[in-house]
Amino acid sequence: MANDSNAHSERETFIAEQGETPDGPIPVSDSGRHANLRSRLMDQIRKLSRSTQFVMVAALILGLTMFFVGELVSERIERAAVQSAAEAGAHYMEAFLEPYVQEMSRDNILSPQSVGSLDRLMDSRSLKRHIVSIKIWRPDGTVVYSTDKSITNRKFPMEEIAHALKGNVVTDLEDLTQEENEFERNMNVPLYEIYAPLREISTGKIIAVGEFYEKADSLEQEIKRVRQQVWMVVGAATMAMLTLLFFLVRGGDKIIQRQQVALRMRLQEQNRLHDHNATLQHKMSTATQEFSRINELTLRRIGADLHDGPAQLLTLILIRLDDLAETCTAVDQETMETIRGAATDALREVRELSRGLALPEINNLSLQDELHLVAQRHEQRTGTKVKVTLGALPEDAPLPFKLCLYRFVQETLNNAYRHARGQGQAISADYMDGLLHISVKDSGPGMSADAMMVDTAGRTRLGLAGLRNRVESLGGLFSIDSSADGTAVNAQFKL
Template structure:
C-alpha cells in the first residue's frame, strides 16, 4: 500500500507540473506535436493502402519522372538535329550565293558597292525571300560589312557564334535574338533562327568572312513540335504500358502474399490455440501427478500405521505371552528341555517385529513440514545411516529457506530412494548428498563410488527393482516441473541429479 501511494503521489506531481511546462514552452514546441500527428496520420493512411496501390503511386512518380527526363532529352536531341540539318542546308545556300561576293575581301576587307547592290537584289528575289528574312556578312573581327539592316553597317559586335564559325563550324540558334545587332530581326515579329557559316577564299580555302542567314522558323517549329509530340506519345505509351504490366505483376504478387498471410495467420492462431490447449493439458497432468503422489504418500502412511498398529502390536503381544509362558514353565520345571525351541520361536518373533517396524518406519514419512530443507536432508541421511550402518557425507551449500510441503516430500523421497539404490548396488561406498541453490535453480545430487553401469545401454523401465525405483523418481521429479538425470561410469560410480527452477 505504501508503494502504491508513492506511485500515485508521483503521478499527481507530474499532472500538476504539466500545465506550467506547457505554458513555458515556445511556439515551435507547441506546433511540433501537431506536425508529428499530421505526419503519423499520413503515414498510417499510406500504410492502409494495398501494396499494389502503393507501388503504382511510387512507380508512377519515379518512372514518370524518369520518362519525363528521357522525353525531354529526346526532344532536345530532335530539335538539335533539326536545327543542324537546317544549318547545313543554310550553309549550302551561303556557299552558293555569298562566297562569290566575299572573294574581294581577301584583298581589302570590304565589299564593294556593286556587290552590296547585287546582294540586295538577290535577297529580294521571290525564291529566296520565302525562306530568308535577313542576311549579314561579318569580318573576322566582328564588324558587319553587309546587312539587310543598313543601320548597323561597319559596326562591330561581339558574338560567340562568329567565333564558332571562324573555327570552321556551322552554328545555329533558334531562340536567341536579344543582342543589339538583332533589332531589325526582332522588329519583324516572326519566328526566326540564325545560321552562321564560314565563307572561304576560293583559291586558298582560308576563311575570309562569316555569313549569317535569318530564316523563318514557322515550318521548322511545326516539324519540331510534330516530332516532339510523336516522341512524347511513344514515351507516354511505353510508360503507361510498363506501369500497367508492373501493376498487374505486383497486384498478383500482392494477392498471393495476402493469401499466404491469411493462411499463415490462421496457422499461427491454430498453433496458439494448440499451444494453449497443450499447456492446459500439461498443467492438468502435472496437477494429476502431484495429486497422485499425495495420494500415494497418504496410502504409504496408512500402510505404515496399519503395520505398526496391527501386526507389530500382535507380535509384541506374542513376545509378552511367550515370556509369561516361559516363566510359568520354569516355575513348573518343565522348560529346560524345550529351551532351544522357545528361543528359536522368540528370536523369530523379534525378527518379525523388527522388520515390521522397519517397514512401517520406511512407509510412514516423518513430519517434515516444520523442518528446513537443510534439516530435512540431514534427517534423511541420518535415518539411512541408522538403518544401514553406512556413512553418508553431506555437502550443502546455500539453500532456500521455505519450500512447499509437496516439494519437500518429493525431495525426501528422491534422496531416500537414491540412497537405497546406492546402498543396494554400491554397498554404500562413497555415499554423498550435494545440494545448492543458485540463480533460482535448486540442484540436488546423490553420489556413490560403486561399480556404476552403462546408462545408455540400460533402460530405466526394466524389471529390476533399482531401475523401477529410478523410473519412479523420474516421474515424481518431473511431475513437479523438475529435471531428472542419471550419470554413471563403470568403475567410477553413479550420480543421480534432480533440479527444480524456482
C-alpha cells in the same frame, strides 16, 4: 475611487498573468503542424493496400524516370532537327554567298558592286520567304555586310563566330540577346540563326563567316509535333508498364492476403490448441500432485497398518515365546531360540518398513531443513556420514515437490549405502534462474552399463525407474552420471 481603480488594475493584471499560464492554449509551431500533417499522411498511406502503395511509388519513380527520358529525347530530337535544318540552310547559303566574298581574300572588304548584288539577292521573293536577315563577318569580328545597314563595319565580340571560323556550322534557336541582333528582335517572329564558314574556292581557306536568320515557324511546329509524339509514346509506355505492374502486384497482393487469412486462421487454431493444451497440462499437473499426495497418504497408512498390525502380532509372539521357554525341555529350547530369532528379525524389518513408509511432518520445514533432516535420519539408520552442501534455496515449495525431494534423496542415499557401502555420500543443491538443481553422489565403484539399460521387458531397475517416474511426474529432469570414481544421481525442477 483611486483604490477601486487600483484594485481593478490589479485584477486585470492577475487575469492577464493567468492567461499566460501553461494551462492556456500552447501555440503550435509550423514544424509541429508539418510533422502532424506528415504523420496523418503516412497513416492514410499505410491503410492502403499493398498494390495501391506499390503503384503509387512505382508511378512516382517511373514517372520521374520517363519525364527525364522524355525531356532528354525531346532535347536530342530538337537539337538534331535544328542542326539538320541549319546544315541544309548553311549549304544553301554558301552557294549564294561564297561567290560574293571571294574578293575578301585580297581586299578583306566587299566592293560596292558585291554589296548591291547581295541587296538585290535579299529582295528576291523566293529568298524572303525563308531568310529575313544576312550578315557577313570578317575573321576579326567586323560586320562587312548586313541587311541592317546600321551595324555595317562595326566590330562585335567574336564568341558567336569563333566556332564557325574553325569550320563548324553553328546554329541557335531564338537566341537574339546580343547587341547586333536588335534588328531581328524587332521583327517579333520566331527565328533561328545560322553561322556558316565561307571559304576561298581555290584554296578552301575560311575568309569570312556568313550569318543568316531563318524563320522558325515550320521548324518549331515540326519540333512541337515530334515532342507530342515522343511524349505520347513515353506516356503510353509508362501507363502500360504501370498497368502491367499493377495487375502483377495486385495478383501477388491477393495471394498474400489469402495466405495471411490462412495463417491468421492457423494461428488462431494454434492459440486455441495451446490454450487447450495449457488447460490439460494444468489439469495433469494438478492430478499428478493430487496423486502424489494420495500416494503419500497411502504409504503412511500402510506404514501405520504395518506398525499397528504385524508388528504388534510379532511382539505378542515374542512375549508368548518367552513364556513358553520356561516350560520347554532342553531339546525344545533350541527350537524356541530359532523361532525367537526369526520373529525378532521379522519385527525389525517390519518396523524399518513402517519407518520408511511413514514420512515425518515436513509441511512446515524449509527445503534446507528437509534435506538436513533426511541426511540426519540416513546417518542414524546406517551409521554413515553424509556431506550436505546447499546453496541459496527457496524458503518454501509446494508439498508435492517437498515429498518428491524427500523420497528422491532417501532412495538415492539408500542406493549409495547398498551399492557403495556409504562411501563419499554427499548431497548438493542450488537454486538459480527459477531452477532447482539437486544431486546425490557417492564414491563407490560406479554402476555397470547394463544397470541403466532398459531390459527386454522395457523396464529398468525398479528403484531407478521409480525415481525417474517420481521426478518426471512433476515436470522435472532426471539423469545419472556414473563412472569408476562414483555415481551421481541428478534432478532438476522448475519452481
